[in-house]
Amino acid sequence: MKKIEAIIKPFKLEDVKEALKDIGITGMTVTEVKGFGRQKGHTEIYRGSEYTVDFLPKTKIEVAVADSLVKQAVELIVKAARTGKIGDGKVFVSSLEDAYRIRTDERGDAAV
Amino acid sequence: MKKIEAIIKPFKLEDVKEALKDIGITGMTVTEVKGFGRQKGHTEIYRGSEYTVDFLPKTKIEVAVADSLVKQAVELIVKAARTGKIGDGKVFVSSLEDAYRIRTDERGDAAV
Amino acid sequence: MKKIEAIIKPFKLEDVKEALKDIGITGMTVTEVKGFGRQKGHTEIYRGSEYTVDFLPKTKIEVAVADSLVKQAVELIVKAARTGKIGDGKVFVSSLEDAYRIRTDERGDAAV
Amino acid sequence: MKTIYILPLVAALLALAGLPVAGAEAPKLPVPTLEQRVGDLESYMNNAARVTDGKAESKVGGGGPGHSAWMMTSAALVLFMTLPGLALFYGGLVRRKNILSLMAQCLALAGVVSLLWWACGYSLTFGKGNGWLGGFQHAFLQGVGSDPNTDYGQWVPHSLFMVYQLMFAIITPALTIGAIAERMKFKAIMLFSVFWMFVVYFPAAHWVWGADGWMNGLANDAAKIKAIDFAGGIVVHMTSGWSALALCIVLGKRLGYGREPMQPHSMALCMVGTGMLWAGWYGFNAGSAVAADGVAVNAFVTTTLSAAAGCFTWPAIEYCVRGTPSVLGFCSGAVAGLATITPASGFVTPGVAVLIGIVAGAATWFACNVIKAKFKYDDSLDTFGVHAVGGTIGTILAGVFATTAANPNLGADRIKAFVGSTLWLEQLKAGALVLVWSVVATVILAKLVSALCDGLRVSEEVETIGLDLVEHGEEGYHG
Amino acid sequence: MKTIYILPLVAALLALAGLPVAGAEAPKLPVPTLEQRVGDLESYMNNAARVTDGKAESKVGGGGPGHSAWMMTSAALVLFMTLPGLALFYGGLVRRKNILSLMAQCLALAGVVSLLWWACGYSLTFGKGNGWLGGFQHAFLQGVGSDPNTDYGQWVPHSLFMVYQLMFAIITPALTIGAIAERMKFKAIMLFSVFWMFVVYFPAAHWVWGADGWMNGLANDAAKIKAIDFAGGIVVHMTSGWSALALCIVLGKRLGYGREPMQPHSMALCMVGTGMLWAGWYGFNAGSAVAADGVAVNAFVTTTLSAAAGCFTWPAIEYCVRGTPSVLGFCSGAVAGLATITPASGFVTPGVAVLIGIVAGAATWFACNVIKAKFKYDDSLDTFGVHAVGGTIGTILAGVFATTAANPNLGADRIKAFVGSTLWLEQLKAGALVLVWSVVATVILAKLVSALCDGLRVSEEVETIGLDLVEHGEEGYHG
Amino acid sequence: MKTIYILPLVAALLALAGLPVAGAEAPKLPVPTLEQRVGDLESYMNNAARVTDGKAESKVGGGGPGHSAWMMTSAALVLFMTLPGLALFYGGLVRRKNILSLMAQCLALAGVVSLLWWACGYSLTFGKGNGWLGGFQHAFLQGVGSDPNTDYGQWVPHSLFMVYQLMFAIITPALTIGAIAERMKFKAIMLFSVFWMFVVYFPAAHWVWGADGWMNGLANDAAKIKAIDFAGGIVVHMTSGWSALALCIVLGKRLGYGREPMQPHSMALCMVGTGMLWAGWYGFNAGSAVAADGVAVNAFVTTTLSAAAGCFTWPAIEYCVRGTPSVLGFCSGAVAGLATITPASGFVTPGVAVLIGIVAGAATWFACNVIKAKFKYDDSLDTFGVHAVGGTIGTILAGVFATTAANPNLGADRIKAFVGSTLWLEQLKAGALVLVWSVVATVILAKLVSALCDGLRVSEEVETIGLDLVEHGEEGYHG
Ligand SMILES: Nc1ncnc2c1ncn2[C@@H]1O[C@H](COP(=O)(O)OP(=O)(O)O)[C@@H](O)[C@H]1O
Ligand SMILES: Nc1ncnc2c1ncn2[C@@H]1O[C@H](COP(=O)(O)OP(=O)(O)O)[C@@H](O)[C@H]1O
Ligand SMILES: Nc1ncnc2c1ncn2[C@@H]1O[C@H](COP(=O)(O)OP(=O)(O)O)[C@@H](O)[C@H]1O
DSSP, rough: OEEEEEEEEEGGGHHHHHHHHHHOOOOOOOEEEEEEESSOEEEEEEETTTEOOOOOOEEEEEEEEOOHHHHHHHHHHHHHHOOSSSOOEEEEEESSSSSEEEOOOOBGGGOO | EEEEEEEOOGGGGHHHHHHHTHHHHHHEEEEEEEEEESSEEEEEEEEEEEEOOOOEEEEEEEEEGGGGGGGHHHHHHHHHHHSSTOOOOEEEEOOOOOOTTTTOOOOOOGGO | EEEEEEEEEEGGHHHHHHHHTTTTTOEEEEEEEEESSOOOSEEEEEEEEEEEEOEEEEEEEEEOOOOOGGHHHHHHHHHHHHHSTOOOOOEEEEEEEEEETTOOOBBGGGGG | GGGGHHHHHHHHHHHHOOOOOSOOOSOOOOOHHHHHHHHHOHHHHHTTOOOTTTSSOOSOOOOHHHHHHHHHHHHHHHIIIIIIIIIHHHHHSSSSGHHHHHHHHHHHHHHHHHHHHHIIIIHHSSSHHHHHHHOOOGGGGGSSSSOOTTTTEEEEEEHHHHHHHHHHHHHHHHHHHHTTTTTTTTTHHHHHHHHHHIIIIIIHHHHHHHHTTTBBBOTTTTTTSSSSSSSSSSIIIIHHHHHHHHHHHHHHTTTTTSSSOOOOOOOOHHHHHHHHHHHHHHHHHGGSSSSHHHHHHHHHHHHHHHHHHHHHHHHHHHHHHOOOOOHHHHHHHHHHHHHHHTTTTTTOOHHHHHHHOOOOOOOHHHHHIIIHHHOOOOOOOHHHHIIHHHHHHHHHHHHHOOOOOGGGGGSHHHHHHTTTHHHHHHHHHHHHHHHHHHHHHHHHHHHHHHHTTTBBBOOOOHHHOHHHHHSSOOSBOOO | GGGGGHHHHHHHHHHHOOOOOOOOOOOOOOOOHHHHHHHHHHHHHHHHTTTTTSSSSOOSSOOHHHHHHHHHHHHHHHIHHHHHIIIHHHHSSSSGGGGGHHHHHHHHHHHHHHHHIIIHHHHHHHOOOOOOOOTTTTGGGOOOSSOTTTTTTTBBBBBHHHHHHHHHHHHHHHHHHHTTTTTTTTHHHHHHHHHOOOOOOOIHHHHSSSTOOTTTTTTOOTOOOOOOOOIIIIIIIIHHHHHHHHHHHHHHTTTTTTTSOOOBBBBHHHHHHHHHHHHHHHHGGGGGGGGSHHHHHHHHHHHHHHHHHHHHHHHHHHHHHHHOOHHHHHHHOOOOOOOOHHTTTTOHHEEEEEEHHHHHHHHHHEEEEEEEEHOOOOOOTTIIIIHHHHHHHHEEEEHHHHOOTTTTGGSSHHHTTTTTTTTTHHHHHHHHHHHHHHHHHHHHHHHHHHTTTTTTTTHHHHHOHHHHHHHHSSSSBOO | GGGGGHHHHHHHHHHTOOOOOOOOOOOOOOOHHHHHHHHHHHHHHHHHHOOOTTSSSOOSSOOOHHHHHHHHHHHHHHHHHHIIIEEEEHHHOOOOHHHHHHHHHHHHHHHHHHHIIIIIIIHHHHHSSSOOOOHHHHHHGTSSSSBBTTOOOSHHHHHHOOOOOOHHHHHHHHTTTTTTTTTTTTHHHHHHHHHHHIIIIHHHHHHHTTTOOOOOTTTOOOSOOOOOOOSSSIIIHHHHHHHHHHHHHHOOOOTTTTOOOOOOOOHHHHHHHHHHHHHHHHHGGGGGGGGSSHHHHHHHHHHHHHHHHHHHHHHHHHHHHHHHOHHHHHHHHHHHHHHHHHHTTTTSSHHHHHHHHHHHHHHHHIIIIIIIIHHOOOOOOOIIIIIIIIHHHHHHHHHOOOOHHHHHGSSHHHHHTTTTHHHHHHHHHHHHHHHHHHHHHHHHHHHHHHHHOOSOOHHHHHHHHHHHHHHHHHOOBBO
């Protein structure tokens, strides 16, 4: 089992979700995060005080998938999330040692 | 050292926290997340526009524990978080290479 | 490649970001989290109802770095985030199997 | 069941058919003398009865502009107290997942109670009938036009008095919902409220305020109990507050009450609501003079001072007891000061108002912090602790401190012997009776509604998810 | 382009130069008799013309305090409807990233329209000219002082009438922005609005309300169309609502409309705005009597009942159709009831108001839920669905139900033959003409502004990021 | 220390003992003639002195309904400016962790200042004493009843004038807290404010507005400085604004000022507060006529135009300088326009108001953007930049542009020679003196309070965590 973490532009969430659904991945966990990277932030001025907001709103998707699906899933995510403009985000893959479904005590691949 | 990540129903947080306390785990980090899975979302209608909200509010708990405690901790979490209804969530276990306590420079198991 | 996760006090974020910038790490993802640990929370009383708020606002920083940078990065984070008071937080290191830059299809160390 | 929505439509059509029928032509009165005409104008200034009354045809028709101006303003202010004042005050105090349910309830009550009021509520409350209930002569506002109803206001159009009183009829049941917030079915609340208006509000308001009400010591010579209630200590705060206590006990506690955190999700919005309530309360209290006269102004002053004293006292106690004065403390104290002065506002002097405000702040603090903790009922937003306690104390203190120096109407023969003497006892009697009536009626109605709605409470699951999403299909905040 | 900001400064200086010139001394009138003096005072009470008019020098100058009190209150209430009422009502309904853009637009319109009104808008609208447009005699408020302009109000200072009407001129274009929310350039909105005021609002308001307006059936003997519009069904809601429809079609849909979720980011704030609109609407409707008289009070009552009936009907339909009455339903219904009664509020009886409110709730529900879905235009916040539909229906129903029982002015020779007979046809004619005028003008102005601003819409990127950040350099919420 | 909470209770009891003692019976006046009676009524209409004064017993007692209606409305509006208007305007601008601290401060000031006002504040300010301070004759509101105090208003009950002025006494110290937001101890703020009321507000208000104030050019023949201040340019905005500057410098900057982001946590709420301030300001300015007369109406108009011009100018400058007009710009400009017209509102013509609004917007923009950046003081929410700068400019411009065309009272012998001539110099003198007095007093009081409270500032840790949690035990938002 692997965990795929993808940091994407928020408005791409629907697209990524749909893409993953197509290969039968119907579980994921999503977090609102703020990203810092090459994409420049913006400046807000309030009565003369200037604030550079470096952190941009991003969405983090976490999906646990069976090893067999990883490659396909990553490809689909990359494709669905791409706009081609700076700030599109990253996908990270790491390994999971185990997984449990709380409701049923199922374990491992059956649980994700 | 392992990292346990549990996605649970938000109102179960207190119970899980208490359960972990019982085996001496007093550190954890909690994030508000949104989950997508078998549990169906709901539909909101605003003046004729219908929105399906697929993502449900969930709570993610992250706990770093010494290897020896993992099994027990996972069991406790699963027990405390279970309602038996769809959407109870998942527990993922992965391995941590290292840990540091910022305040004291402690490292490894001592740091968690 | 490794993933460094640091849980820090929120007002230390700027300092940590600056510190990492100095060694050329210009990408990171930040999440608002709530932490539970040795640092005591506080009590809020509303018309006689007392609520103990155990969870304190913390900030989680996630940075993917090439293996070569890990040690230095962790040290800098620890230094920048330290106040010496309880609740300063933790740094966790785990291994990443792969990374992709969505925009360019770059992979591995080139992607972070 | 859904066919009930047809009813108001039908009623409206019926009412249309019954457009104002010109009454039997009254005998023509003589033309007024110049002296009488000036007298009428002076009466307007003094908010007194017309000197032409029965003697000549007045040259000035309808209400008087200054009084009408103030009463329209007051009516708007009291509406503003509910929408959005109370909706915010209550909405800020509940958990995020339930804010809209409180707002929906306030809005729905504004809609439904207005229609009831128009159909027969006003008539049953302020129409003449017997000591116990008014008649149907003003059903569908028949005969409620721009001429003053001098039973209730010398220089304010009858219809203005009617709409002003409507605003009170709206806010009273809306106060009650604070006690049962976060767990009662919307349908059950609405059904309960409609019944409650007929069984508690219309009667009780008639008893105390109706021209022939049997507790209306101020205006009814034949009143059995010589009670006074300037702006609704008995009629508004005691009825709603004591009913709230009964209802929240019948209903039971919220899931996880006392175990899970249930902090106000937005003290900031709650404070905004408080400010609106305070400002709106000027319409409530000073407006209850039904004129822009000296009594109104005195009520304005006493309202301010009592609110301020309450707003000082509650957090001062907090400061002594736990070291930090809280915003909820300031807000609660202010509202307590406002609720408590309400029955007394037009009857007491400013110095007394300060005293009442201090007592209000202390007593409601005690009720919400000590009594509630001891008896462990779940009065979610302290409708009982603030409104019933405040309203009850204010009702009695009004009896103790009322003085003709503040309100010349207390000098009328029917009441003056009581003022400064046993008036407080009359207040106690009236208050106790209304209290018992409210509690008993609430318990019975709750059982009835429970039978009709298959239980009063939402399911555990709905309570966990939140009323907003399940009962209203929306969320308070997104993104 | 930026030099346009110099203009108001220059204008202000010019206006300073033109400080009130004492007019040619009018011939001295005789001292009034005691009878006449009392008559004047009685006229004040009755909101009638002075008996000294042309006969003697009145001893009472300027307006009358009661009427002025109400009209100042009303003006403040109508301002409050826009700032912050409408800003919240609309701001709560958009996505989080765009709340400030709506607020900026409301604020900017308040600023710019006030300056236009001062410079020439008031004069063009309410000055005498011809049936189509007023003149420039009141440019820079020349001759607009504390003496009443008896064309518009017997006992209210001319300048008070002027500033009261300003508040209507502010809110009208502000209503329009609801339809084009979340996608139009700020600069384009402002430019469009300025043009629109000159081409649509000033003329249309003059036609219907100007003393010599060609559609002013109530006050102008020479009116070609005998239309009535108490508080702005045609002038405010139809102009803004139909223009809104045209503009949102010209503009096109929001990116992702119908695909991405676009829920209200804060129904709670939207509800707060609704409460403010409701309370403020009393100034809007009852204030339109330009006096604190019986007509005002009747408008107050009808406004309340229609709002309540709308607030009941819309969610009742929701309850029947989908099982859950929503807060947005309550709010929409209330606003629909308010918008629909507006033209009729001072002309119909309370029972009719209930009927109008029910029709309003049902019709606007249908427009927003069925028609919009069918024709697939993106009227973001339903300005068309609520205001145009409500205003149009109200305009016609005002014609059907207007009665001298509610408003004695309908008994004037110039109009009485129509009342209760073919008045609705006059309403239809006036409404249709204004509708067509608004739509055509909007389309042309949109093209013009598009040319001047290099397109009406923000870029896709800006629309994605949100208008707040890009157009105003701020975010609605932080942290 | 905590025993101080007993004091108001004792005071209240004392005051009770001192219930209105009937004064020595005045010699009985003759019955008025019909002519005199009509004259009295006409005086009411004209807001003039009674013709029966000293000649006959007036048949109309107390105030006049129209004027009282407006003044009650105005008082409610000014209260609404603070609660919740200013609390939101300021609360929205601070960081999320400090919103409640601003709200608590506003509420606490409303509570405490009301009690001070009742005990002796009103008496010291508006009672007769000498040019420097009033007396104690009205302590505990003795002698403040429903008869007008003709020094301050011909047709408004004395107690209404008193409570109206209370609202000014509340908002003035509340304005100051904007400058020291997010870092001063609650206890220190309260102590400072109480002292400040006695040392700055009561005296300065007496100087400028007291019937025998030595700077009251408008009403006091014996005034040394012939200053005018319609609604509080000197008394409210200069005292609070300059004190705010002094206090924020004494206090020092917020931790991380200029380094860490300190954006408004909710521009949306700030804008809501702005709308409330704007609407409430009509009570502030037009209410300062203490009547619903032509002067009030003119003030209403000038207030509107100046607010609009400010609301246009500030964002227009932003647009020129940085390309994006911001909501904070609109809000700041509007408030600047309102603050600046305040002293002039009842004295100048509408055209001048536009000019003043433009100057206001530009000058305060400059103060907040350029001056503050240059001198690097941390005036957190720009109380100095907006209120002191606006109030000072308005005070001087009132002197330049005041005209009897706008306000006949300027034609009184005591002042008319100055009007249109050297009045601005009197304004300058009065303004400068009050400025110096405020700054010096603030610095001394700050030292004193610092000694009493063990420092003025919260600890670094508390400042980091946020005042809400530590000082009030609550959080603004949950979940
Ligand atoms: N080394 C990193 N570790 C964790 N997250 C990163 C890292 N680098 C970038 N990110 C995340 O990816 C987002 C996009 O990165 P950015 O450099 O702006 O553009 P791009 O993805 O086009 O290279 C960032 O906002 C941040 O959330
Ligand atoms: N493959 C997955 N990867 C990450 N999170 C998941 C995955 N599947 C489910 N989840 C998380 O677990 C939650 C519960 O899953 P769901 O399928 O609804 O019910 P159940 O846990 O009963 O199977 C989801 O809301 C989501 O947050
Ligand atoms: N075992 C753990 N797993 C995950 N997060 C932890 C763990 N222990 C502590 N934390 C995080 O670190 C934060 C600081 O820990 P705490 O025990 O309060 O102080 P210190 O870091 O000084 O030991 C906590 O608020 C929590 O977010």
